[in-house]
Amino acid sequence: MARTDSLWSEQGTTPDAIEAALRQLLIEAHAEREEVVPARVLNMIVFVDLDWTGEIANRLRGVGRYHASRLVVLAYEPKRERLDARVSVSTDDPAAPGEVALLRETVVVELGDKHLDDLATITDPLVVTDLPTLLWSPHGHPEIIDELLPLAQAVLVDSVEEPDYEEALERAAALSERAYVVDLAWLRSTPWRERVAAMFDPPWLRPELRLFSSVTVRHHPASTVAAGLLVGWLASRLDWKPARLIPAGGELSGKAHASRQDVAVRLQTAPELHVPGLQGLTIETAAGHRLRLDRGPGGLRARFSAPREGDREWTIPGASRGETGVLGEGIRQALLRDPTYLPALEDARTLLA
Amino acid sequence: MAVAAGRPTERQQPENPLTAGLERQPVPPTSMVIFGATGDLARRKLLPAIYNLAHDGALPERFYLVGVARKEKDHEDYRRECEEAIDRFSRRKPDPDVLKALLENVRYVPGTFDEASVYETLGGQLGAFEKEAGEPLNRAFYLSTAPEFFPVIVDKLGESKLAHDEHAEVRLIVEKPFGTSLEEARELNRKILSVFEETQVYRIDHYLGKETVQNLLALRFANGMFEPLWNRNYIDYVQITAAEDIGIGTRAEYYDKAGALRDLIQNHMMQLLCQVAMEPPVNFNAEEVRNEKVKVLEAIPAPTADEVGEMAVRGQYGPGHSGGDDVVGYLEEEGVPNDSNTETYAALRLEVDNWRWAGVPFYLRTGKRLARKVTEIAVTLKPVPHLAFSQEGSLGVQPNQLVLTVQPNEGVSLRIGAKIPGTRMIIRPVNMEFLYGTSFLSQSPEAYERLLTDVMRGDPTLFTRNDEVEGQWRICDPIVKKWEATPGPLPKYEAGSQGPAEAEALLRSGDSWRAI
Numbered sequence: 001m002a003r004t005d006s007l008w009s010e011q012g013t014t015p016d017a018i019e020a021a022l023r024q025l026l027i028e029a030h031a032e033r034e035e036v037v038p039a040r041v042l043n044m045i046v047f048v049d050l051d052w053t054g055e056i057a058n059r060l061r062g063v064g065r066y067h068a069s070r071l072v073v074l075a076y077e078p079k080r081e082r083l084d085a086r087v088s089v090s091t092d093d094p095a096a097p098g099e100v101a102l103l104r105e106t107v108v109v110e111l112g113d114k115h116l117d118d119l120a121t122i123t124d125p126l127v128v129t130d131l132p133t134l135l136w137s138p139h140g141h142p143e144i145i146d147e148l149l150p151l152a153q154a155v156l157v158d159s160v161e162e163p164d165y166e167e168a169l170e171r172a173a174a175l176s177e178r179a180y181v182v183d184l185a186w187l188r189s190t191p192w193r194e195r196v197a198a199m200f201d202p203p204w205l206r207p208e209l210r211l212f213s214s215v216t217v218r219h220h221p222a223s224t225v226a227a228g229l230l231v232g233w234l235a236s237r238l239d240w241k242p243a244r245l246i247p248a249g250g251e252l253s254g255k256a257h258a259s260r261q262d263v264a265v266r267l268q269t270a271p272e273l274h275v276p277g278l279q280g281l282t283i284e285t286a287a288g289h290r291l292r293l294d295r296g297p298g299g300l301r302a303r304f305s306a307p308r309e310g311d312r313e314w315t316i317p318g319a320s321r322g323e324t325g326v327l328g329e330g331i332r333q334a335l336l337r338d339p340t341y342l343p344a345l346e347d348a349r350t351l352l353a
Numbered sequence: 354m355a356v357a358a359g360r361p362t363e364r365q366q367p368e369n370p371l372t373a374g375l376e377r378q379p380v381p382p383t384s385m386v387i388f389g390a391t392g393d394l395a396r397r398k399l400l401p402a403i404y405n406l407a408h409d410g411a412l413p414e415r416f417y418l419v420g421v422a423r424k425e426k427d428h429e430d431y432r433r434e435c436e437e438a439i440d441r442f443s444r445r446k447p448d449p450d451v452l453k454a455l456l457e458n459v460r461y462v463p464g465t466f467d468e469a470s471v472y473e474t475l476g477g478q479l480g481a482f483e484k485e486a487g488e489p490l491n492r493a494f495y496l497s498t499a500p501e502f503f504p505v506i507v508d509k510l511g512e513s514k515l516a517h518d519e520h521a522e523v524r525l526i527v528e529k530p531f532g533t534s535l536e537e538a539r540e541l542n543r544k545i546l547s548v549f550e551e552t553q554v555y556r557i558d559h560y561l562g563k564e565t566v567q568n569l570l571a572l573r574f575a576n577g578m579f580e581p582l583w584n585r586n587y588i589d590y591v592q593i594t595a596a597e598d599i600g601i602g603t604r605a606e607y608y609d610k611a612g613a614l615r616d617l618i619q620n621h622m623m624q625l626l627c628q629v630a631m632e633p634p635v636n637f638n639a640e641e642v643r644n645e646k647v648k649v650l651e652a653i654p655a656p657t658a659d660e661v662g663e664m665a666v667r668g669q670y671g672p673g674h675s676g677g678d679d680v681v682g683y684l685e686e687e688g689v690p691n692d693s694n695t696e697t698y699a700a701l702r703l704e705v706d707n708w709r710w711a712g713v714p715f716y717l718r719t720g721k722r723l724a725r726k727v728t729e730i731a732v733t734l735k736p737v738p739h740l741a742f743s744q745e746g747s748l749g750v751q752p753n754q755l756v757l758t759v760q761p762n763e764g765v766s767l768r769i770g771a772k773i774p775g776t777r778m779i780i781r782p783v784n785m786e787f788l789y790g791t792s793f794l795s796q797s798p799e800a801y802e803r804l805l806t807d808v809m810r811g812d813p814t815l816f817t818r819n820d821e822v823e824g825q826w827r828i829c830d831p832i833v834k835k836w837e838a839t840p841g842p843l844p845k846y847e848a849g850s851q852g853p854a855e856a857e858a859l860l861r862s863g864d865s866w867r868a869i
Contacts, residue, residue, distance in 0.1 A: 197371035198379035298450030317454040318410030340374035
């Protein structure tokens with residue numbers, strides 16, 4: 001549980017005053033408790049409607065050790081005339097004797113329409129120079145992302161939150177040309193990608209990777225993008241030529257062309273799934289192998305069948321990360337680079353065009 | 354085995370294109386067997402590490418565990434013991450569903466390690482797992498027993514044809530201590546290598562699994578600024594310290610036979626020395642890294658019996674104070690004979706006789722009940738050739754010192770000279786500090802989580818090769834023998850202090866021990 005050590009606030013303030021207050025709070029915190037030192041990992045800028053500030057704060061509190069070292073929340077209230085700010089520095093759990101405690105800094109700036117033209121000049125002084133910066137606007141406001149993107153190296157998006165999946169993918173592709181995109185929809189597919197890669201990794205199963213004949217992905221009704229990205233990943237890694245999927249009978253279906261055969265692709269909604277992301281997937285190969293993975297208690301439930309061998313069913317252990325875990329992973333990914341996302345995104349755009 | 358017939362091996366297949374970009378690479382399906390399954394190491398470290406891998410989804414798609422130990426119990430009893438150990442010692446609270454899924458594939462084989470029937474049952478169990486999985490499973494045999502059982506188990510694994518499998522990899526994990534002398538280490542290597550190939554053997558030095566130790570190589574070889582200075586022309590001396598503030602606790606039976614030299618210097622600290630002194634490997638594959646470490650060990654002359662007194666100092670803690678409490682001396686610790694000559698402190702001065710390091714002393718020291726707990730490597734640079742500044746009124750200009758702290762507060766600190774604010778040009782030393790914890794969001798995995806994964810993936814980089822172990826023993830063995838042959842009493846040091854005053858005698862004129 002984070003413990004708030006120092007607080008500062010001012011109404012009608014300026015970026016210089018906020019930055020000076022931050023410096024002072026850090027000095028005071030260290031003077032008071034020698035073992036506390038500022039974390040220096042990542043800046044995170046969050047643009048959020050003022051009414052939603054509490055909800056976003058709760059989500060970010062849940063990410064625990066993945067909390068950015070400096071969080072700058074730009075809380076937007078259209079008619080606000082005055083710039084108000086609150087600054088807090090807090091530590092994680094108390095340090096063990098002889099060890100250091102990390103200080104994390106949170107700045108909340110309340111601003112209005114009149115400040116939007118100069119948003120970059122308000123925000124720039126508040127981020128730690130030379131640290132990577134992650135930008136997130138969880139409730140839309142694409143124009144704000146465009147405005148602040150020059151300050152950031154990475155931008156956090158959640159393509160499943162967009163009402164139109166085609167637009168979501170177009171937007172992610174456009175952003176990718178200007179910054180590294182961390183897409184939570186992509187990260188929701190990570191355990192599934194890891195499992196599929198591992199299931200077909202044994203030498204005697206690796207040739208089957210070239211023989212996939214059908215892929216069915218079951219997803220939360222609002223998570224078509226996550227399913228599309230998973231198939232896009234398979235297509236880009238296995239050199240398939242994807243084609244546009246057609247809606248029919250409550251699912252999207254179509255074909256991708258692999259070098260040896262066509263691959264039937266189906267994206268099916270799973271209304272029973274109550275959280276964003278994927279419910280399961282089934283892969284069949286031309287040689288008669290069939291793999292089905294589904295969410296289950298304690299991990300993914302696997303069913304595997306091979307020609308002339310019976311069905312096998314077992315649980316691959318793994319704890320669910322939950323939505324806060326996915327968000328935390330998204331923040332961590334801002335410091336890494338995944339070379340497979342963009343090719344997967346490109347193929348997903350074709351599939352979901 | 355029927356399921357494996359005609360199946361191609363790793364070498365015959367192209368790379369798996371799905372693994373690109375994944376942080377967590379596939380781990381081949383594995384059955385792990387822990388000999389000594391009810392012991393302290395299994396309960397405190399191995400089972401929690403396995404659980405945490407399961408929690409993170411980092412175990413192989415197919416993973417089975419068999420515990421082997423003397424006590425009679427059934428599978429369910431053992432599963433319950435596993436659950437208790439994981440609940441008590443895991444670094445995170447176990448998720449009941451994940452734990453249940455893990456324990457479903459746990460079995461227990463009772464019996465003494467020299468009974469052929471144990472290995473028959475074990476072989477049957479491993480076969481049953483493969484039948485259930487429908488594929489050959491790699492096997493990892495973990496020797497987590499008292500060392501006297503290592504040769505027995507190795508022999509029996511060989512006799513029962515469990516040491517090799519046509520369709521899967523079989524690996525042997527050997528816990529420390531790897532012998533108590535050069536002769537024993539050689540004999541154990543001979544025994545193991547009469548049954549297993551060297552490529553199958555994973556000798557654990559859990560220090561190498563620590564992120565901090567791996568960071569040492571990153572610091573040296575991923576940064577251009579250090580390597581040009583990393584030689585006898587610029588470095589004056591190197592000091593490696595592994596100090597503990599605690600006593601021996603409940604480990605008297607082990608510790609009184611081992612002592613500080615065998616417990617820490619022969620293995621962990623020699624590995625740290627190798628990482629400081631090794632040449633840059635061509636790449637970071639296991640053989641290249643270990644070849645370079647062996648070259649360092651080969652460059653360190655083993656002392657003759659007569660030289661031991663000049664290059665090694667031992668000591669034993671007496672009563673004193675630790676953490677504000679009165680504490681007893683080593684001889685008063687429970688389970689320690691009152692005439693014990695076991696050293697609780699050891700310090701060495703070693704030379705690495707090669708082009709890079711000739712003439713640079715490497716000081717190693719370790720001890721129990723010292724002033725505080727710290728493991729660090731301090732590299733002291735030579736003083737500047739000419740001092741243009743006044744030394745008057747200040748601590749003076751001191752040589753630069755690069756300190757790599759392994760624990761606690763992993764980090765790097767560089768001592769540099771800086772001007773004291775004021776009208777005069779007076780210099781005093783200040784520190785530039787870098788703490789790893791401030792710069793990463795991730796939590797370091799436990800050393801055993803990393804090491805178990807590496808075994809299952811077949812990556813021996815962080816394990817000690819046979820020639821490394823023998824190289825370490827070649828240097829330490831004469832010291833052990835000389836100390837065993839020299840009666841006590843040993844030099845004493847007060848608990849909670851810096852160690853015995855005799856350690857000063859190891860230092861060259863002008864060198865000094867860093868304060869612990």
